[in-house]
Amino acid sequence: MDILGTLIHGLNLAAIYGLMAIGISILWSSIGMINMAHGATFAVSGYAAWLASSAMKPVIAAAFGKTLMAKFAMAGVTVGAGVTAGAMFGAIIYLLAFLPIHDKPNYPVRSLIVTLAINLATVQLLLWYFGPRSRGLPKLFGFGKFEVLGIPIRYDQAGAIISTAVILGLVLLWLKVSRKGLEIRAMMQNPEGAVLSGISVRWTALPVTMLTGALAGLAAILLSQTIFVSPTSGALPLIKGLTIALLGGLGSVPGAVAGAVIIGFLEATVGALPFLGQRYVLFAQFLFIITVLIIRPRGLGGLLDETRE
Amino acid sequence: MADDSRYYQVGQRPREVVLHPAGDEPLRRHRVPFTRRHLVKWRSRANPKSLRHERRLSDKRPLWWVLGLGALLIATPFLSNSMITIAAIFCMFAAINVLWTLVIGTAGIFSLATLAIVGIGGYAAAGLNVWIALPWPLMFVVGGLAGLIVGGFLALPSTRLDGLYYALLTMGFAEICRVFVVQLKVLGPTNGSINSVGSFIPRDWFLQRPGLLMGFGGAFILLLLSLLVFRIVNSERLGMRLQTAREEVGGEAFAEAVGIDYRQARLYVFLITSGCLGVIGAFYAMFYMSISPSIFSLDQLLLLFAMIVIGGLGRSEGAVIGTAIVVLIDKGMLELGPLRILLIAAIMLGVTLWTDNGIAGIRDQFRTYRNRKKSEARARRTEKGGEVMPEEAIEFTDKQEVYYRRFQKRLRDHLKTLITDDLIEQHRKAPLGKHSDALNRVLNYFRRGEMADKYAIMRQPDGFHKYKVVAFSGERGAPPRLVDDKTYEDINDAYHAVFLLRVNDLLES
Numbered sequence: 001m002d003i004l005g006t007l008i009h010g011l012n013l014a015a016i017y018g019l020m021a022i023g024i025s026i027l028w029s030s031i032g033m034i035n036m037a038h039g040a041t042f043a044v045s046g047y048a049a050w051l052a053s054s055a056m057k058p059v060i061a062a063a064f065g066k067t068l069m070a071k072f073a074m075a076g077v078t079v080g081a082g083v084t085a086g087a088m089f090g091a092i093i094y095l096l097a098f099l100p101i102h103d104k105p106n107y108p109v110r111s112l113i114v115t116l117a118i119n120l121a122t123v124q125l126l127l128w129y130f131g132p133r134s135r136g137l138p139k140l141f142g143f144g145k146f147e148v149l150g151i152p153i154r155y156d157q158a159g160a161i162i163s164t165a166v167i168l169g170l171v172l173l174w175l176k177v178s179r180k181g182l183e184i185r186a187m188m189q190n191p192e193g194a195v196l197s198g199i200s201v202r203w204t205a206l207p208v209t210m211l212t213g214a215l216a217g218l219a220a221i222l223l224s225q226t227i228f229v230s231p232t233s234g235a236l237p238l239i240k241g242l243t244i245a246l247l248g249g250l251g252s253v254p255g256a257v258a259g260a261v262i263i264g265f266l267e268a269t270v271g272a273l274p275f276l277g278q279r280y281v282l283f284a285q286f287l288f289i290i291t292v293l294i295i296r297p298r299g300l301g302g303l304l305d306e307t308r309e
Numbered sequence: 310m311a312d313d314s315r316y317y318q319v320g321q322r323p324r325e326v327v328l329h330p331a332g333d334e335p336l337r338r339h340r341v342p343f344t345r346r347h348l349v350k351w352r353s354r355a356n357p358k359s360l361r362h363e364r365r366l367s368d369k370r371p372l373w374w375v376l377g378l379g380a381l382l383i384a385t386p387f388l389s390n391s392m393i394t395i396a397a398i399f400c401m402f403a404a405i406n407v408l409w410t411l412v413i414g415t416a417g418i419f420s421l422a423t424l425a426i427v428g429i430g431g432y433a434a435a436g437l438n439v440w441i442a443l444p445w446p447l448m449f450v451v452g453g454l455a456g457l458i459v460g461g462f463l464a465l466p467s468t469r470l471d472g473l474y475y476a477l478l479t480m481g482f483a484e485i486c487r488v489f490v491v492q493l494k495v496l497g498p499t500n501g502s503i504n505s506v507g508s509f510i511p512r513d514w515f516l517q518r519p520g521l522l523m524g525f526g527g528a529f530i531l532l533l534l535s536l537l538v539f540r541i542v543n544s545e546r547l548g549m550r551l552q553t554a555r556e557e558v559g560g561e562a563f564a565e566a567v568g569i570d571y572r573q574a575r576l577y578v579f580l581i582t583s584g585c586l587g588v589i590g591a592f593y594a595m596f597y598m599s600i601s602p603s604i605f606s607l608d609q610l611l612l613l614f615a616m617i618v619i620g621g622l623g624r625s626e627g628a629v630i631g632t633a634i635v636v637l638i639d640k641g642m643l644e645l646g647p648l649r650i651l652l653i654a655a656i657m658l659g660v661t662l663w664t665d666n667g668i669a670g671i672r673d674q675f676r677t678y679r680n681r682k683k684s685e686a687r688a689r690r691t692e693k694g695g696e697v698m699p700e701e702a703i704e705f706t707d708k709q710e711v712y713y714r715r716f717q718k719r720l721r722d723h724l725k726t727l728i729t730d731d732l733i734e735q736h737r738k739a740p741l742g743k744h745s746d747a748l749n750r751v752l753n754y755f756r757r758g759e760m761a762d763k764y765a766i767m768r769q770p771d772g773f774h775k776y777k778v779v780a781f782s783g784e785r786g787a788p789p790r791l792v793d794d795k796t797y798e799d800i801n802d803a804y805h806a807v808f809l810l811r812v813n814d815l816l817e818s
Contacts, residue, residue, distance in 0.1 A: 120654040128647050
């Protein structure tokens, strides 16, 4: 078993799952929604990126030929389409699962059910329209690998890890310094207090859903460097993101990051162990999470559950 | 003159079925054997209007249950083979959902391990039947025991974790079960499923019409039993204790304060339900004569969740209605293909967006809506104008006052429409003497008024034809006050000035 390779693989998975988990976690803590349609966002963004890249392929080839510029343009188109589609789908979720019901009783359960229905419907629509065949996205970071301190790293792994770190850093910075970020953090701390100090729930929820949708779109493109896009490809990232968000404690961003790293390494390790293999990955993860939850019922960093009543 | 007056029946009360037993007839109510419960809820009262003794059914739900399930039982033997299968599947899923409702609604545990427990019960029963040739009646016992054991294992963290965390844990449990079953070496050749399980249906009848009817009969009995379990757990002592803990705000703390051990009660409900689900699992294995790992899959679970969500969480009729809708769409409209799931998702979306508690809750929701509209309309009708608002009416001992004020209000409203420029001009020309009907009505109203509202004309001491208008205070001993300094030279002008003041007061009231 190649320990260092496993390490890198784990970090790669952690980056992608982290994007999903942080989206779910932020959504829960700021607007109190368990977004079961996050997987649908993932699949929709993947398909949008695929559509855009295959539509733009001849155009880019005509404009730049086979230069480095062509690669950059392709990457820009793919990422742009995926992230935009994710944000748009986030807005749809906002329109269906937040706006009509956010002031009705029992909102968390209702939004969970609505997002579940959106997820079901979207997956079926994709299946209906595109068929069950999976599609490959263009390789953004190219093929090949390089070595750092004797560890071989594939380009897509390095790309995923670095771009996730950068994007997450940017998002957290935006949450920290911008006016909107301040409002969102106020909502996360105490929704009622935020409303009392004049923060509009509706106008704060829209950027949050769009932001988390965009994060899911990014995760879709990054994960599609290793797997293919298919209508049901969102299910597993959704379950992983949800479990990580719960493991980290819903609403805690550092907890989600820690959870993502742990689960990523766990998956890489279990997958690489010869007597376990890929089939036991989910098994091991659930076993681990159940153990953690029995010891710490609110997850690793979970405190907010108490305050969010 | 002959009395040909007719009574019009207003509202929906007249359409209610009411018995009129003779007053001296003794009340005979049948009790359910070994209990003190009555089968249906008859209530007697003396009708104060008709002065007759009447008896009405105050809870008609048992009636609807009997009608619905009876129709299913009678209609099924005449249906096609595929429809009989659908009816049987409906009964089986409805039984599962009724029990699940017990867990989510009554106990308030958000468990998603329902199908996992069913599957484990089924696998245990089927495995023992196939490998140690357990006879089929004992399979139910084995399934129940397996369900009970798994339920006990799952119930341990249920009081420690809350809501979503527990839901996730149970979802993970189902996944673990699936992987475990698929990885079992013994089941390797069949891809995790156990086939040719013994059953209460004879082997050569399987998938034949008599076999299908037997399967339906069994599933129907299963549904009846699960409804019985629901009734016994939900509406008897356990359910009553849990009802206290179910309040939104501080229910659990209150239950604890009055000495209800709600955690223990929840545990009991969970254990009972798990045992019953295990029995259903054994039935499931017998019904299909096989069991496969797909019972642990997330898709199946989501479909079941859609059923109870559409019907309404926490009510047995909701579970059954939701199951009927989803099973009919999912199994009955196979030609629609993937559109079925889309349709189910759309129904789910609509139900969640527009109803408060699923389809079973629509009746209550409609009544709440109608009552709100009614009170809004009442508030619009009764603008305040000296009239008594409904909420003030209780402050009056003499209810005649309420009606007197209402009469006065309507009278004033009517008189206001009579006052025109012509009328005022007519009074200016001739304050005294013969008047038109409208002016007479207005003047009569003025004359009948309260003393406090009235004016008088005071002759000034410095001249015989000098008048001023004064207003009465309405209080004994308090002198009238001068309205203004204007002096009238003509008595008719003074009359008219008083008239104008009164008209002004009337229009302002």
